[in-house]
Amino acid sequence: MKKTAFILASVLIVMAALFITPNYPIAHETDYERYLNEEHLRNKQQELSSRIEFWEQKLEAAPGNFVFQKKLAGLYANHFKLSGDIRQLHRSDSLLLAINSRLPGQVGVLQSLAANAITRHAFREAEDYIREAVGIGENKFTSSLMLADVALERGNRLEAQLLLKDIASGAHFDYLIRKVKLHDQSDELDEAVRTMEKATALARASGSTPISYWSLSNLADMYGHQGKAGKSYQTYLEALRHNPAGLHALKGIAWIAFSHDKNPEEAKRILHFLQSIHPVPDYHLFLAEIAAYEQDTAAAQIYRERFLREASQEVYGNMYKSYLCLLKNEEGQASEALEIARQEVRERPHPMSYHLLAWSAFQNGNRQEALDILDRHVIGQTGEPEALYHAGIVLKESGRSAAGKEQLRAALEASFELGPVAARNIEKYLEE
């Protein structure tokens, strides 16, 4: 009797746990409060600024010295990463361009120009620079890795695979992190995560702070893709232990507070901190999403407008094109959205860009065109929840209801990643 009661109690506890766990908050401010402190970032920025000052003084004493110019170009590119100030990236580019026009054909300069172009999402430009570097031949290892990166963005998967096979061993970090991307783009999420775990183990073992942080924060993102919010959270915390100024990890925690814990207040608190030290347009979009969830239409509209205004500035080039495309579609500026999607496909012809093109065609009333694009370039070629979500709506609204629902159900499995607003919307579509 006792035993039965025990078993019964156990079953009840397990059942209760099953029901309660999903809503149990994961993010606890005591875990990460110490990182919501501007000191961490300020210290890094100050160190960088003093190095910039040192080389600026050297350059001032010897104008046109390309060694000093190269040093500064690298430092300004790092400055952009820390401060989000896009003008620093342009400064880096103008130094590199000055060297390249005076002393063309330096592989290191071409690699840096390509890296900056990738950061600016100018993938065609990046491809030109890095192909030139590969052609020259010096330091081919790095050039080939970068060419593989660009090839993946430019939709040349086969070339990327061949390059990687040629230059890297399966046991190397450089190889593994690119293999992750190949798996990710092939909708092999579990394999991608396993590979990223291997790369992260190598990064940890290397003792290198930057690659440990990078690997852990990426791995945390990927646990998020799998819907494993708890694991994702713990991994963000580990990333922050390596880099207390890790903005991406803090943003990830904000997403968990919002999307999993349904605690918009805490998410907003983290985001407002991030905005105060790192003024980039991205956070407006996240805040708009939260406001939409809270059904605060006015606030959502304000944040969207801020994002549209800032992210459309010419200084950002292509960096926010995919978000601008989605947002313009929503704001009823479908023809502008379509133009942006076309640009994005030219720059980055892979399934995610084609999905934007299909979505924009659909919003412009061109259903058949949207379906053709989806069939040819998207469906079965990516597992990105956003693509599944939009493809599902297009299919369903264009008379292919069963296929649409299939896509939407797959998207719903990633409801943590898509966020509660999209999840609610998908559920509505599935009920119809």
Place this chain on the structure above:
Amino acid sequence: MKNRIKTGLLALMALALSFTACNEDDPIMPVDESRYMQEDQMARPAINTVFVSSAEKDAFNTTVPSMQGAAFADKFNDKLLALNPGYSTNALGLDAATFTSVLATDVLTVSTEGKTTFFDGANVLTGRALADDVISVELLLIFGGPEGTGNPGLTDDNVDANDKAFLNTFPYLATPH
């Protein structure tokens, strides 16, 4: 009409702001600097820089010196004759093939007896002292002809001393400046 309304409804809802990975918003991949690879090697100043083409750099930098002569002497020879088409012999009496076979094995020889110098008119490659004018010596051997008097505009880098005095004690180099 129905669809128009639905799209309108979507207006607030459809923005699937998925939380994208670093490598989508910032597609740049990090460099693993923890793994060591042979990237460069140099013994005689500027020889690798001048005689090895960009396309051959990686190969030269990862070839052990004992194999460099066989792999690169011919290429060095071509480069020498491209730099100085009138080359016959130099002040050491070496013809092009002999000279470049010496250069292609990029090591710094040192004599354990006698004076340490790159070239002082009497001793040749018995080592290298900090104040040796190595670049001018190399220019002289490449362009100066058998007497060292040819192409006078090309045989001196016109830098006669370091811009800061060397130290008399370890580490002997001038302090950073």
